[in-house]
Amino acid sequence: MLIQLDTKEEEYILDLQQQFEEKFEQAFVAFKRSVKKPNILLIGSTGVGKSSLINTCFGEDLAKVGVGQPVTKHIESFSCDSKSVVLFDTQGYEIGSGKEQKFLNEVVEYATDFRESDNPIHIAWYCIQAGGARIVDFDISIIQKIQQAGLPIAIVLTKADLLNEEDARKLRQTIKEWLPQIEVFETTIEDKLNNLQLAELCQWSVDNLPTGLQISFVAAQRKNINLKRAEANKIILQHIAGAGLVGFAPIPFANAPLLVSNQAGMIARILFIYDMGSYASQVKDLAGVGLVSLMAQSSMWVVAELLKMFPAVGTVAGGMITGAVAATMVYAIGTTVSEFCATFSEKALSGNTTELKAFIDGKDTFFADEVTKNFKRKQG
Numbered sequence: 001m002l003i004q005l006d007t008k009e010e011e012y013i014l015d016l017q018q019q020f021e022e023k024f025e026q027a028f029v030a031f032k033r034s035v036k037k038p039n040i041l042l043i044g045s046t047g048v049g050k051s052s053l054i055n056t057c058f059g060e061d062l063a064k065v066g067v068g069q070p071v072t073k074h075i076e077s078f079s080c081d082s083k084s085v086v087l088f089d090t091q092g093y094e095i096g097s098g099k100e101q102k103f104l105n106e107v108v109e110y111a112t113d114f115r116e117s118d119n120p121i122h123i124a125w126y127c128i129q130a131g132g133a134r135i136v137d138f139d140i141s142i143i144q145k146i147q148q149a150g151l152p153i154a155i156v157l158t159k160a161d162l163l164n165e166e167d168a169r170k171l172r173q174t175i176k177e178w179l180p181q182i183e184v185f186e187t188t189i190e191d192k193l194n195n196l197q198l199a200e201l202c203q204w205s206v207d208n209l210p211t212g213l214q215i216s217f218v219a220a221q222r223k224n225i226n227l228k229r230a231e232a233n234k235i236i237l238q239h240i241a242g243a244g245l246v247g248f249a250p251i252p253f254a255n256a257p258l259l260v261s262n263q264a265g266m267i268a269r270i271l272f273i274y275d276m277g278s279y280a281s282q283v284k285d286l287a288g289v290g291l292v293s294l295m296a297q298s299s300m301w302v303v304a305e306l307l308k309m310f311p312a313v314g315t316v317a318g319g320m321i322t323g324a325v326a327a328t329m330v331y332a333i334g335t336t337v338s339e340f341c342a343t344f345s346e347k348a349l350s351g352n353t354t355e356l357k358a359f360i361d362g363k364d365t366f367f368a369d370e371v372t373k374n375f376k377r378k379q380g
């Protein structure tokens with residue numbers, strides 16, 4: 001349901017939009033600055049596919065623009081401004097090279113010193129190449145030591161597209177015998193196979209991170225959109241609970257956009273979770289310059305579309321905005337932004353540019369339908 005606005009109404013919306021932009025920008029920058037990045041340790045011998053796993057999970061940004069910093073002889077850390085995780089990649093050992101013991105000591109020491117450090121390792125992914133299909137004493141020993149120190153560690157069977165069912169079963173059985181409490185995830189860089197259990201590995205990682213660091217991980221990974229939905233939902237509910245909407249003095253529906261404008265903090269968090277800026281290069285070739293600037297300011301764009309919708313909601317509810325109605329609207333705003341970003345991400349990640357373009361072209365209808373649907377759903 002789209003309605004026509006007169007000139008005065010349009011000016012009013014534009015003015016609010018400007019106010020919102022300022023608020024939003026402040027909220028986004030402040031939030032981004034305030035979130036802490038989790039430190040993830042990747043262990044695995046040369047060529048098992050660690051770098052490929054990182055690129056698949058977090059997008060190519062980190063590998064391309066991330067600056068490597070030597071931390072110890074065998075560990076290098078990667079971080080960049082646009083990704084909200086820091087990766088610690090182990091380098092330069094080969095099984096059977098005779099230097100295993102030294103490597104083991106160094107990595108285990110680094111990983112387990114975390115209790116004392118003010119910038120500790122939070123979780124570890126132990127990568128074993130599934131093509132080789134074996135786990136050796138050396139692997140078991142490192143994993144046990146790290147586990148005993150209390151650092152959450154999971155086994156990642158990389159290149160699992162090369163693994164046949166029988167080998168996979170045997171490998172899992174061996175791991176279960178030696179490391180009964182360690183979870184195992186099969187991954188692949190093959191998108192056609194949905195990267196096998198990479199989404200589950202992301203879920204495990206979130207579950208094992210300290211609460212305050214989960215949102216950063218959820219934002220940085222791009223292979224489990226449902227994790228983003230769930231995190232966005234938490235934020236929406238927190239916002240409704242904390243917004244003081246219960247004691248809210250009723251305002252006329254004509255002021256609905258004002259309410260949207262007050263949700264800058266919530267929307268900033270949701271857009272952070274979906275890391276919308278990371279799609280800019282991907283859609284560059286899609287529709288020329290217009291879309292690039294659109295994506296560069298994707299947040300503004302989402303919000304501008306939303307603001308346009310709100311006079312329409314007014315006619316759905318009628319009369320004044322009470323605290324309960326305000327809460328419903330905040331829910332509808334948040335859920336609509338979240339669903340828009342989720343659908344956009346899914347289409348962008350699938351690589352189907354025709355579908356993505358169609359989705360972008362139909363965004364007005366999407367916003368109108370979603371806001372109305374979510375508003376009604378919450379109203380019951």
Ligand SMILES: Nc1nc2c(ncn2[C@@H]2O[C@H](COP(=O)(O)OP(=O)(O)OP(=O)(O)O)[C@@H](O)[C@H]2O)c(=O)[nH]1
Nearest residue numbers: 045046047048049050051052158159160188189190
């Ligand atoms: N079939 C298949 N090949 C893969 C997969 N992941 C990585 N590879 C290939 O394995 C090779 C090594 O991958 P990398 O990601 O560079 O391995 P790495 O562990 O980072 O290696 P180092 O940095 O040298 O320690 C590359 O040729 C990749 O293309 C996968 O899931 N399936």
Ligand SMILES: [Mg+2]
Nearest residue numbers: 050051052089
């Ligand atoms: Mg590498």
